[in-house]
Amino acid sequence: MSIEKNRFAILLFLLVLILINLVVYAKLSDLTGSVKELDDLKSEISELKSKLNEITNKLNESSKPPVIIIRIDDVRDYEAAEATRILIQFNRVNHVKMDLAIIPAQFGRDNATLGSIRAAIIDGSEIIVHGYDHENLKMLSIKLQAETLRAARDQLSTLNLTSTIFAPPFFTYDEGVFDAMRASGFDTVSGYIDAGGPTLEEGGVYRFPATVTMADYVNGTWMRIDLNQLVGKVNLSVGRYGYAMILVHPQEFMVDGRLDADRFKVYSDLIREIQGLYSFNTISGYRSWSSGE
Numbered sequence: 001m002s003i004e005k006n007r008f009a010i011l012l013f014l015l016v017l018i019l020i021n022l023v024v025y026a027k028l029s030d031l032t033g034s035v036k037e038l039d040d041l042k043s044e045i046s047e048l049k050s051k052l053n054e055i056t057n058k059l060n061e062s063s064k065p066p067v068i069i070i071r072i073d074d075v076r077d078y079e080a081a082e083a084t085r086i087l088i089q090f091n092r093v094n095h096v097k098m099d100l101a102i103i104p105a106q107f108g109r110d111n112a113t114l115g116s117i118r119a120a121i122i123d124g125s126e127i128i129v130h131g132y133d134h135e136n137l138k139m140l141s142i143k144l145q146a147e148t149l150r151a152a153r154d155q156l157s158t159l160n161l162t163s164t165i166f167a168p169p170f171f172t173y174d175e176g177v178f179d180a181m182r183a184s185g186f187d188t189v190s191g192y193i194d195a196g197g198p199t200l201e202e203g204g205v206y207r208f209p210a211t212v213t214m215a216d217y218v219n220g221t222w223m224r225i226d227l228n229q230l231v232g233k234v235n236l237s238v239g240r241y242g243y244a245m246i247l248v249h250p251q252e253f254m255v256d257g258r259l260d261a262d263r264f265k266v267y268s269d270l271i272r273e274i275q276g277l278y279s280f281n282t283i284s285g286y287r288s289w290s291s292g293e
């Protein structure tokens with residue numbers, strides 16, 4: 001009898017143990033379930049937050065007309081390439097799109113610079129063609145001009161880069177360049193405003209010049225223009241032409257072979273100053289925006 005009793009007690013004990021375990025297990029799984037739910041909720045909230053941020057940014061951006069174009073000329077390997085890369089890096093961080101005017105004969109072997117150009121393109125910037133080897137096209141026959149432009153395009157296409165925009169070196173070109181451009185597949189010429197405002201030339205080439213320079217090249221040195229003057233020029237250009245294309249040369253940020261912090265500060269201050277009123281665009285982007293495409 002006592003053995004039976006013991007057996008019963010042990011069975012009862014085991015049963016209670018199992019019950020306790022079940023309850024603990026149920027509670028635990030409940031708890032882990034709610035932790036998981038909490039995690040899901042958290043990630044949903046952060047997703048919503050980033051979506052809200054995105055929408056706010058877009059709203060802010062859309063209220064600012066995308067009429068500022070930054071054109072960086074003389075993009076090439078090694079020569080002032082450190083300044084080129086720092087400009088690109090700064091612009092990318094600040095959501096500034098750019099037009100990068102490449103000298104194809106002097107470009108493509110410096111991986112750091114090439115990588116930086118590719119990253120900028122992914123972010124919405126574009127490249128443009130700055131001669132083949134920085135030639136003065138005015139000195140060449142129309143046939144040679146066309147050959148030069150074709151060589152430039154071919155060289156860039158070996159790097160999977162392409163553009164139909166031509167920025168003539170020294171800002172110089174004559175009427176002949178339009179024939180040369182058409183013959184080699186270019187549709188836009190971007191010189192400097194001195195040669196006349198934006199217009200569609202006969203034969204369909206679009207002339208779209210830079211309107212503001214960051215510095216003036218006088219007797220072999222880059223003369224700085226102060227911030228207030230630059231902001232004034234940008235506003236004047238937007239008022240007069242509907243856009244401002246700011247021309248930047250990486251060389252102007254180099255003093256004695258080193259990057260000059262003071263000069264770079266003028267650039268970063270300018271960007272911050274105009275960022276309050278306008279947003280940035282590329283030549284192609286501006287063209288479709290202004291024609292309502």
Ligand SMILES: [Zn+2]
Binds near residue numbers: 073130134169170
């Ligand atoms: Zn140049």
